[in-house]
Amino acid sequence: SSPGGPTPPFTTLSVSPPATVVTHVELHRPEKRNATYKAFWGEMVECFTQIAVDLDCRVVVVSDAGEVFTAGVDFMDMASEVLKPEGDGMARTSWNMRRIIAMYQETFTVIEKCLKPVVVAVQGACVGGVDLITACDIRLCTQDAWFQVKEVDIGLAADVGTLQRLPKVIGSRSLVNELALTARKMYADEAKESGLVRYGYNACGFVPRISDHSVAEGLNYMATWNMSMLQMEDVMKSAVASMEKKSPKTITFSRL
Numbered sequence: 001s002s003p004g005g006p007t008p009p010f011t012t013l014s015v016s017p018p019a020t021v022v023t024h025v026e027l028h029r030p031e032k033r034n035a036t037y038k039a040f041w042g043e044m045v046e047c048f049t050q051i052a053v054d055l056d057c058r059v060v061v062v063s064d065a066g067e068v069f070t071a072g073v074d075f076m077d078m079a080s081e082v083l084k085p086e087g088d089g090m091a092r093t094s095w096n097m098r099r100i101i102a103m104y105q106e107t108f109t110v111i112e113k114c115l116k117p118v119v120v121a122v123q124g125a126c127v128g129g130v131d132l133i134t135a136c137d138i139r140l141c142t143q144d145a146w147f148q149v150k151e152v153d154i155g156l157a158a159d160v161g162t163l164q165r166l167p168k169v170i171g172s173r174s175l176v177n178e179l180a181l182t183a184r185k186m187y188a189d190e191a192k193e194s195g196l197v198r199y200g201y202n203a204c205g206f207v208p209r210i211s212d213h214s215v216a217e218g219l220n221y222m223a224t225w226n227m228s229m230l231q232m233e234d235v236m237k238s239a240v241a242s243m244e245k246k247s248p249k250t251i252t253f254s255r256l
């Protein structure tokens, strides 16, 4: 972990060249367990846009500051901005929500599109970070790492890449469904066994292709789906419960 804090102009990332030809991108918000604060979404795109034209960079390593890879989306952000898009009426509000979701999706798509190999190193919790790591080419983790597709616990469907990329990476739709529908933790041993943290160099195209749709088609679908679903009160209730470390079972959800 870099001691110096984020690298200006970034406020959520520390970017350094630890060795010739290597660019190290560190998620840098350890006091909030690297929860993805609003500046992060744009900064990742800016960072990878710079990397794309950096002639000295041949490989990118993504890791975290602190002991947790990421705590996923920042709940304060969700409450203040993500779940309250501007708009006059349902249709315009939904359209603005769609624009925000598409912008968030781009944060990870830019990693997938990066022409330089991106290696991600995960330690501790990777909650809501499966979106990020499945967009990388090679995933490594420490023995204390664990992974969680947590969205169902906060009342939403994953919409920034997990549902599109995870099946292609691990090749088992059943396991993806189980992880997404139960939000159970997957620990390092199982993650290795499943192939999540083995080599997955998608630029060469040997990752199993089991999904019926391309990543772009899936992301487009999820942005349209969640532009209205994210406006449900249940999502806010779930986010508050998660912040208060309460089980989703303690929430009274609206009837279907």
Ligand SMILES: CC/C=C\C=C\CC(=O)SCCNC(=O)CCNC(=O)[C@H](O)C(C)(C)COP(=O)(O)OP(=O)(O)OC[C@H]1O[C@@H](n2cnc3c(N)ncnc32)[C@H](O)[C@@H]1OP(=O)(O)O
Residues within 6 Å of the ligand: 031, 032, 033, 035, 068, 070, 071, 072, 073, 074, 075, 076, 082, 100, 101, 104, 125, 127, 128, 129, 150, 151, 154, 159, 160, 242
């Ligand atoms: C359009 C939608 C786009 C994207 C959607 C993505 C979906 C998701 O990301 S779903 C996942 C949501 N995240 C979570 O449910 C994780 C919540 N956090 C945790 O479970 C834990 O913090 C932990 C990651 C397991 C780490 O535990 P621990 O090391 O014990 O730290 P804590 O004491 O819990 O937290 C320290 C500090 O960080 C703050 N924090 C943690 N998570 C978040 C968060 N997601 N958002 C904002 N802040 C967070 C926590 O409040 C503490 O802050 P203090 O100021 O020190 O109290």
